[in-house]
Amino acid sequence: MASYTKDELAKMHPRDFRDLVRKGEWTESVQDICVGYALANLVIVPRDVALDFLIFCLRNPRPFPLIDVTEPGDPEPKLAAPGADLRTDLPQYRVWKHGELVDEPYDITGYWRDDLVGFLIGCSISVDPFLKAANIQYRFPGGHLTNLQTHPVGPFKGPMICSCRIFKNSYEAIKSILVSARYPLAHGTPVHIGNPALIGVTDITRFEELPSGTDTTKEVIRPGEIATFTPAGASGSSIAKETKLPLMITHVPFRMFVTDVLLEEQTFVSF
């Protein structure tokens, strides 16, 4: 693994960071890396269902806000990161066959085909630096599988995975709603606040998506604290499981693609 200080990683340009990833020198979480740039979740599907998936994203903008779509067979996201290669520039991938996770490679060149279409989907983790800049007090343990269903389109269906943030008190959570509303490309506001059981999260310590090495047993909601739940692009995994396509590729949680799109500039990038 490449050795950089936290500060160097935070200030690194996405092009330079993607170079590291492409050379196999970074295979970990991208939290707090290239701060200010939009992180992106990845979904790759074959061309025959790509139109369905595109409509699925437009119909489910909270879990699937679109940042870029590649042309069939072309791994370059021309709008969000010219010169990048979706086959090599994410730290780790997930390969799904008929809804089963069959591989977690660091490179998908071997799986690439001329008919594959890549979708870059906004990521709520991009917002954390802005929450911290507003001095909002919270913990962000990870993502939970919920019972909130997406609107199905073609073969695509399944429940949402939501990012869970646990706030020191409810006023901090209210402030986070205002800050996150400014970034719709990063999933915008939470869709739920308060009792996790109301959206099917019966055990708050059981996460669907976590950075490696997290001690989840500590992540309970203490008296006075309150949790918010924001639809996550990690929902690509829950959709892959339910949709059961012959081939679908996503990424490992917290190992997203880093785009060249500044989150503050997002309103000018109208896709």
Place this chain on the structure above:
Amino acid sequence: MASYTKDELAKMHPRDFRDLVRKGEWTESVQDICVGYALANLVIVPRDVALDFLIFCLRNPRPFPLIDVTEPGDPEPKLAAPGADLRTDLPQYRVWKHGELVDEPYDITGYWRDDLVGFLIGCSISVDPFLKAANIQYRFPGGHLTNLQTHPVGPFKGPMICSCRIFKNSYEAIKSILVSARYPLAHGTPVHIGNPALIGVTDITRFEELPSGTDTTKEVIRPGEIATFTPAGASGSSIAKETKLPLMITHVPFRMFVTDVLLEEQTFVSF
């Protein structure tokens, strides 16, 4: 009482409505009257503590967002409602002596003095038409006394009364936060969401401030519902009780002053 349809009252200009009030033809709640115009809570104090109260408002902008202040002895709020008279143009008043409520007259001409200063303070009820326009599903039973303390200034101190809104689900509450944030002169966002006991509201059916005739026993929080609490200008009453001035005048809950200030225009009215 004057007889008008709900629609006529909603569309009435504040000048015409204040005329009705002045003639004693309206002594009830001003909810849903002159829709779009900022309602205002009233606090009147003697000149010798008026500077303290003005600083108190500036230091506590969530419960006390200032819309206008009169000059000593002059009952006309020149900025918010030229030509109006604070002694006659509110449906009903409260007169406090040494922290005790001693009278609830419909007119305070008899109490008026040359040294009295009137403060018009924004009212969160002004926001309800905008919440309804956004199709947000909720009930607004009234105001609760909380344990949230104001920052004391001079003799002024005491807890906040907060408007309680109960939402069908937490996503409706999240939407209400975004809408209410646009209207800081009407108290802006809630300061608390979720468990009422955390801000000292142990019995949700016990209201401090209610429109007359409300059946409070129905106002429980049902499973799946969530409550928000927004600091209310009705806090004038809780401050009057604690501050114990020889004379302080406020208004009866829900019987506010109606200003000429359009809430959508508030940003241009920089006081």
